[in-house]
Amino acid sequence: MYTVTVRDHFMIAHSFKGEAFGPAQRLHGATYVVDLEFCRAGLDTDGMVVDIGRAGDVLRAVLGALNYRNLDEEPAFAGRNTTTEVLARAVFDRIVAAIGDGRLGPGARAIESVRVTLHESHVASASFEGRVSAEP
Amino acid sequence: MYTVTVRDHFMIAHSFKGEAFGPAQRLHGATYVVDLEFCRAGLDTDGMVVDIGRAGDVLRAVLGALNYRNLDEEPAFAGRNTTTEVLARAVFDRIVAAIGDGRLGPGARAIESVRVTLHESHVASASFEGRVSAEP
Amino acid sequence: MYTVTVRDHFMIAHSFKGEAFGPAQRLHGATYVVDLEFCRAGLDTDGMVVDIGRAGDVLRAVLGALNYRNLDEEPAFAGRNTTTEVLARAVFDRIVAAIGDGRLGPGARAIESVRVTLHESHVASASFEGRVSAEP
Amino acid sequence: MYTVTVRDHFMIAHSFKGEAFGPAQRLHGATYVVDLEFCRAGLDTDGMVVDIGRAGDVLRAVLGALNYRNLDEEPAFAGRNTTTEVLARAVFDRIVAAIGDGRLGPGARAIESVRVTLHESHVASASFEGRVSAEP
Amino acid sequence: MYTVTVRDHFMIAHSFKGEAFGPAQRLHGATYVVDLEFCRAGLDTDGMVVDIGRAGDVLRAVLGALNYRNLDEEPAFAGRNTTTEVLARAVFDRIVAAIGDGRLGPGARAIESVRVTLHESHVASASFEGRVSAEP
Amino acid sequence: MYTVTVRDHFMIAHSFKGEAFGPAQRLHGATYVVDLEFCRAGLDTDGMVVDIGRAGDVLRAVLGALNYRNLDEEPAFAGRNTTTEVLARAVFDRIVAAIGDGRLGPGARAIESVRVTLHESHVASASFEGRVSAEP
Numbered sequence: 001m002y003t004v005t006v007r008d009h010f011m012i013a014h015s016f017k018g019e020a021f022g023p024a025q026r027l028h029g030a031t032y033v034v035d036l037e038f039c040r041a042g043l044d045t046d047g048m049v050v051d052i053g054r055a056g057d058v059l060r061a062v063l064g065a066l067n068y069r070n071l072d073e074e075p076a077f078a079g080r081n082t083t084t085e086v087l088a089r090a091v092f093d094r095i096v097a098a099i100g101d102g103r104l105g106p107g108a109r110a111i112e113s114v115r116v117t118l119h120e121s122h123v124a125s126a127s128f129e130g131r132v133s134a135e136p
Numbered sequence: 137m138y139t140v141t142v143r144d145h146f147m148i149a150h151s152f153k154g155e156a157f158g159p160a161q162r163l164h165g166a167t168y169v170v171d172l173e174f175c176r177a178g179l180d181t182d183g184m185v186v187d188i189g190r191a192g193d194v195l196r197a198v199l200g201a202l203n204y205r206n207l208d209e210e211p212a213f214a215g216r217n218t219t220t221e222v223l224a225r226a227v228f229d230r231i232v233a234a235i236g237d238g239r240l241g242p243g244a245r246a247i248e249s250v251r252v253t254l255h256e257s258h259v260a261s262a263s264f265e266g267r268v269s270a271e272p
Numbered sequence: 273m274y275t276v277t278v279r280d281h282f283m284i285a286h287s288f289k290g291e292a293f294g295p296a297q298r299l300h301g302a303t304y305v306v307d308l309e310f311c312r313a314g315l316d317t318d319g320m321v322v323d324i325g326r327a328g329d330v331l332r333a334v335l336g337a338l339n340y341r342n343l344d345e346e347p348a349f350a351g352r353n354t355t356t357e358v359l360a361r362a363v364f365d366r367i368v369a370a371i372g373d374g375r376l377g378p379g380a381r382a383i384e385s386v387r388v389t390l391h392e393s394h395v396a397s398a399s400f401e402g403r404v405s406a407e408p
Numbered sequence: 409m410y411t412v413t414v415r416d417h418f419m420i421a422h423s424f425k426g427e428a429f430g431p432a433q434r435l436h437g438a439t440y441v442v443d444l445e446f447c448r449a450g451l452d453t454d455g456m457v458v459d460i461g462r463a464g465d466v467l468r469a470v471l472g473a474l475n476y477r478n479l480d481e482e483p484a485f486a487g488r489n490t491t492t493e494v495l496a497r498a499v500f501d502r503i504v505a506a507i508g509d510g511r512l513g514p515g516a517r518a519i520e521s522v523r524v525t526l527h528e529s530h531v532a533s534a535s536f537e538g539r540v541s542a543e544p
Numbered sequence: 545m546y547t548v549t550v551r552d553h554f555m556i557a558h559s560f561k562g563e564a565f566g567p568a569q570r571l572h573g574a575t576y577v578v579d580l581e582f583c584r585a586g587l588d589t590d591g592m593v594v595d596i597g598r599a600g601d602v603l604r605a606v607l608g609a610l611n612y613r614n615l616d617e618e619p620a621f622a623g624r625n626t627t628t629e630v631l632a633r634a635v636f637d638r639i640v641a642a643i644g645d646g647r648l649g650p651g652a653r654a655i656e657s658v659r660v661t662l663h664e665s666h667v668a669s670a671s672f673e674g675r676v677s678a679e680p
Numbered sequence: 681m682y683t684v685t686v687r688d689h690f691m692i693a694h695s696f697k698g699e700a701f702g703p704a705q706r707l708h709g710a711t712y713v714v715d716l717e718f719c720r721a722g723l724d725t726d727g728m729v730v731d732i733g734r735a736g737d738v739l740r741a742v743l744g745a746l747n748y749r750n751l752d753e754e755p756a757f758a759g760r761n762t763t764t765e766v767l768a769r770a771v772f773d774r775i776v777a778a779i780g781d782g783r784l785g786p787g788a789r790a791i792e793s794v795r796v797t798l799h800e801s802h803v804a805s806a807s808f809e810g811r812v813s814a815e816p
Contacts, residue, residue, distance in 0.1 A: 001536070001537050001538065002493050002496070002497070002534065002535070002536050003525075003534065003535045003536075003537070004492070004493065004532075004533070004534045005532065005533045005534070005535075006531060006532050007394065007530070007531040007532070008531070009393045009394060009395070011296075011300050011301060011302050011392075011393070012300055012301055013285035013286075013299050013300050013301040013342070014285075014301070016182075018182045020182050020184070020187050020189075021182070022189065023339070023340040024283075024340050026340050026341060026342070027285050027341075027342040028283050028284055028285050028301060028339070028340040028341060028342065029283060029284055029285040029286070029300060029301010029302055029303075030283050030301055030302065030303045031301075031302045031303040031304075031392055031393050032303075033393060033394045043491075043493055043494070046424075046426045046428050046429070046489055046491070047488060047489040047490075047491040047493060047494045048428070048489075048491050048493060049493055049534065051428050052532060053428075053430065056531075056532075067295070067300070068295040068296050068298050068300040069298060069299075069300060070285070070298070070299040070300065080183060081182055081183040081184075082183075083179075083182070083183040083184050084140070085138050085140065085179055085183060085184060085185055086179070086183045088138070089138070117139075120283075120303055121281045121283070121303050121305060122143070122279065122281060122305045122802065122803075123142060123143040123144070123192075123281070123802075124140075124141065124142050124143070124188060124192075125140070125141045126138065126139065126140045126141070126185065127138070127139045127141075128137070128138050128139075129137050129139070130137065143802065145801045145802060145803070147708050147709060147710050147800075147801070148708055148709055149693035149694075149707050149708050149709035149750070150693075150709070152454075154454045156454050156456070156459050156461075157454070158461065159747070159748040160691075160748050162748050162749060162750070163693050163749075163750040164691050164692055164693050164709060164747070164748040164749060164750065165691060165692055165693040165694070165708060165709010165710055165711075166691050166709055166710065166711045167709075167710045167711040167712075167800055167801050168711075169801060169802045203703070203708070204703040204704050204706050204708040205706060205707075205708060206693070206706070206707040206708065216455060217454055217455040217456075218455075219451075219454070219455040219456050220412070221410050221412065221451055221455060221456060221457055222451070222455045224410070225410070253411075256691075256711055257689045257691070257711050257713060258415070258666065258667075258687065258689060258713045259414060259415040259416070259464075259666075259689070260412075260413065260414055260415070260460060260464075261412070261413045262410065262411065262412045262413070262457065263410070263411045263413075264409070264410050264411075265409050265411070266409065273808070273809050273810065274765050274768070274769070274806065274807070274808050275797075275806065275807045275808075275809070276764070276765065276804075276805070276806045277804065277805045277806070277807075278803060278804055279802070279803040279804070280803070288590075290590045292590050292592070292595050292597075293590070294597065315763075315765055315766070318696075318698045318700050318701070318761055318763070319760060319761040319762075319763040319765060319766045320700070320761075320763050320765060321765055321806065323700050324804060325700075325702065328803075328804075352591060353590055353591040353592075354591075355587075355590070355591040355592050356548070357546050357548065357587055357591060357592060357593055358587070358591045360546070361546070389547075394530065394531075394551070395530075395550060395551040395552070395600075396548075396549065396550055396551070396596060396600075397548070397549045398546065398547065398548045398549070398593065399546070399547045399549075400545070400546050400547075401545050401547070402545065415666065417665045417666060417667070419568075419572050419573060419574050419664075419665070420572055420573055421557035421558075421571050421572050421573040421614070422557075422573070431611070431612040432555075432612050434612050434613060434614070435557050435613075435614040436555050436556055436557050436573060436611070436612040436613060436614065437555060437556055437557035437558070437572060437573010437574055437575075438555050438573055438574065438575045439573075439574045439575040439576075439664055439665050440575075441665060441666045475567070475572070476567040476568050476570050476572040477570060477571075477572060478557070478570070478571040478572065528555075528575055529553045529555070529575050529577060530551065530553060530577045531553070560726075562726045564726050564728070564731050564733075565726070566733065624727060625726055625727040625728075626727075627723075627726070627727040627728050628684070629682050629684065629723055629727060629728060629729055630723070630727045632682070633682070661683075666687070667686060667687040667688070667736075668684075668685065668686055668687070668732060668736075669684070669685045670682065670683065670684045670685070670729065671682070671683045671685075672681070672682050672683075673681050673683070674681065
């Protein structure tokens, strides 16, 4: 099984609802350094899992739609806590949609699974990993 | 599948028995930087894999019971080499016990697997990963 | 010249005023991973630059007063952009005050300079370094 | 499941064929920082996944056969793009051959899978992971 | 004294002349992860050492002129070994020229010194640090 | 000013005397990841600060004399606390002696200063920096 990983980051404000969050119920923020992994059994005719240039462009576009925002005001997350786990899943869903739309190239449809990891500090991170359905 | 990871460290002395260990048969020591990963299919009602504050506290407590010690004199490891692999397993077992005891909260019982990685230097690490049995 | 460095982090929301900041004029946030360096020519009688336990406690207390906050509402920064540079200086000032107050122990008065580095992502950081005046 | 990881690096020149590679079609080069992971269900009688000294020696030897070379002139890669993915697989194949030859010791035959990750920069990496067949 | 640091990378092929280089006399290559530090005593009216967006753009442009090239064929380095030290100096000179040309904005003329560090692997790096003359 | 840095590590046991050390008064241990920096104004005729191969060999030899040892039993440290600061200074002194002995080559006598940093964990380090006297 082959994997290719690219890294980028985004910076947001948000707050959490629920006593479990303690002081993180206040409006605060985070930098998320994002590792995006693409996984498939074989390589394309160029010898690649995915066009790494396109992969970086798509990741930048997906994170750009979240970057420099207050997530408490984003309709996409209305009524939900934007924990690192929830954001990892949201980035995953948008990357999978980009694969389905062909934004990563036709060869990218052979990608079998994707993993998105968000590092929120030097001591904590969260990730979501899932299969990419062949039929979009 | 969701994963949350927290990091902490501990510092110990020990020695190894067996020619394979060469100069590491002498009394020496190590800093272990520990990555603790919790894995489960869904999130709790707060949108979390595990309460990350509790996770950090439990990891600190488990490592605190090993920290600043000579493992050659610890009854828990009598007659065994405390290799990085063995220590990763020992930390895993104690984290799983903490989940079973409810020290990570009732929601943590939904955790399906745990992975413990010990980084012993910038060029070497070891880990143990296993399932968390639902019935403690 | 000896240096000791300790690391911790804090997470805040803020916005910037000025066209130079582009989309960062919107309310967003950041995780800052902080490296705090203490520098002096000699060591104390224990062989230390500073009691590293106290150093970590003081850093945690200083960052705790900023952590999980919206800096746009903090009186200490009223009318100023809380750029990474400005925050590095603010942490520096508070650490120097802590040295003066004896919170790092009497030996810490021999510290000659302090450097505070804030890493805002895997690709950007800022720092402030200055001398610690012997007379508080 | 236990894993042990060792790290080393190599530095090569190469070029790629195919429009997808853009400017990387020109002769250029890379440093690859390599993480080699060995995985097995149990430990040997010394408490190890693999003799970590031997593992480091074998990794150095395998990378030494690639280090300081122009891969465009290496017969092993004739007619192929030496992408990070292809090189991860090549290192994997040579490590598996070393296990089969006994160069990692007789106990290493219990290794079930191997993963090779090549970090080509601070923002990109590729890996190949596969099972080690018991019958060489 | 304030410092701001931005990071990027470039990938090149080259060879060295001289017995001291051993196997590195062969054509090989490297990834250089570059840390560019700007240093000045005060901040501009926005609270910055330098416009970090412009800093990143200038660094990308400077490294882009070296990226994906065989340095043995670059006239700028004719007759010289492109060691990591020499390349750090070359990047420094080009950054200083960019400051003089106003490509980092008018405020950047207050920058007093610049440091360029090239990381060639996880275990080796080189840097050049020098003052920026006020008169271009 | 040019700097070249090489990295290696060593693993030791020790204990500290003095109430300030709390639980670190017990026998424990540490991994120290060591960054060794050489600094000089100009380059040698090969374009180097120091022969990086020799630098790595000398660092390995110096750390090898400390590696896998209980520093409480080393005569070189009798009656002293082997804090990270003290060990950084000890490595510095041995590197300076190696320069004086010509073990880094004749060109290395132009090195003006050396800095040794010991990382004891992901959150703490200490360093010693000093000038290298031209007359050994």
